[in-house]
Amino acid sequence: MMHWIIAPVILPALLAPFIVLAARYHFAIQRVFSIAGVLSLIAISAGLAWQASDGTVTLYQLSDWAAPFGIVLVGDRLSTLMVLLTSVLALFVLLYAIGSNWDKRGWHFHALFQFQLMGIMGAFLTGDLFNLFVFFEVLLIASYGLMIHGGGNLRLRAGVQYVLFNLIGSTLFLFALGAIYAQTGTLNMADLAQRVALIDLGDTVGIRVAAVLLLLVFAIKAAIVPLHFWLPSSYAEAPAPVAALFAIMTKVGAYAIIRVYTMIFPPELAATDGLHSIWLMPAALVSLAIGMIGVLAAQKLDRLVAFSVIGSMGMVMVAISMFTPEGIAAALYYIVHSTLAAAALFLIADLVRTGRPSLALTAMAPASGAPLTSALFFLAAIAMAGLPPLSGFVGKLLILDASFDGAMAVWIWAVVLGTSLISVVGFSRAGATLFWKAKSIPVPEDAEPFPAPAALSYVAVGGLLALLVAHTVFAGPAYSYVERTAAQLFAPDPYISKVLETPGKLSSPTKEVY
């Protein structure tokens, strides 16, 4: 059995305690190990993605116990793609945290960062719903520490909100798992996919409640209206590198929705009929609208970026809730784009903050490093608002194209195009106030000049933007890959048979001695 697939979970899990125990007082060593760990994660996840690219489903049975009794990790195209995206994002976020000295403003940044990666990787790779819950908790408990990294009253208060909201989400998750287990007697996703389809239509009360509860839990994670209220404060008050890493956390919710609602509760399942089209789609459209209106209404740059994250999650969910192969493919293309663009914008907001007393969207005297920062903001805003030539435009085009034949086409086109206009206005207002109007404000003579951001910070942001450019230039290959990923999701039989039919301990009870 090949053990590489568990490496993205094990490696950060070992690195984090090592950093706490052995390198507690040595920031240089912490940084070296953290970077080395993330670089090897990229190598490992690139290997896993390459292995899954031909459609192979890799199964890892922990301690060789067979599913559905044992715990399994499963790597298919979707999960390895998300793992690769996470590790690449982590590298640039880490470079920024080191360049801007964010990691020195509190204790244990690198250890918490590694634990966070462990939780995210595990959530993408697990093939078991209860383990999904456990990995959610791992990534959340690390994120609580990261969220309040550096302290400050506003940040602590936002942290309390964030923790409480997510605790309620976890409780709902457990209720959903209990209901699923009571009805089916299993929590393995592949096993569930088979058993849920067999339930008699008159006996589906428990499983329908569970399907809705699970959707609510994942919607909290993905910040879909009306469950988005935790996001603006948390992301705006979190340290910039942490907020940039959190850009992948909303995508964990989107991933879980894609996984569970294509495999366990597919659109053609009679018991959960209408859940996707009647409930999820309007909620997604409203999130898109609220997010982009929030961009226009925000009075501080960090809030503006946080609302643009809600808007882009709305866009992703619009594409997902079509639940067609084209829709999911467009959603996956847009997920990669919006993760990178949101992370870049959070980091740019921090670059702006280093040159100004506050992030309020009012004209202030020009800051050191402003020309380069404004150029980066210009690029990232184009990407996030979805203007040509960057990948946001391509992604939006794919989503519009995928919706063209659907019943909701008019609504989707109207909302997507209308909100695009609103977000363009919002971003250009922010850019004009922050950078353009600054020219007309004289620098006070007695003011101490702010230090310019470090070169490494610009490298990190530039790297993220370069990835966005690459995502645009290689949109053809990228789209054909996500198309194949979506095709794999809509033909789950190889996945299910791989998980359930691979032999392991307990799979042939006659040979076992109890």
Add this chain to the structure above:
Amino acid sequence: MGLELLVASAIGILTAAGMYLVLRLRTFPVIMGMSLLTYAVNVFLFASGRLTIGAPPILTDAARYTDPLPQALVLTAIVISFGMTAVVVMIGLGAYLGGDDDRVNDPAPETEAEETT
């Protein structure tokens, strides 16, 4: 039948009381409410393997056994919720001592002049 009624109403009462406290918007009642909700969900998980009295949670020659998996799930859930409660108490205390205010919701805009760095 009597046992089912008892367990079901216990879950219901715990959840209702927990929800009420969570909506109080001050950290202490909200944390108490979260604890009640986690009690409720633990009992709920326990009941998801059906209620069996006086049977071991292990396969033996006897025909009757209790489903052992919910017990493992509950154990995990208890450990996690215990840790989470400790974390939220610490963060809540920090926010209260730092800001001299234990409200959970966002402060009014005019008090937002203080800037985090």
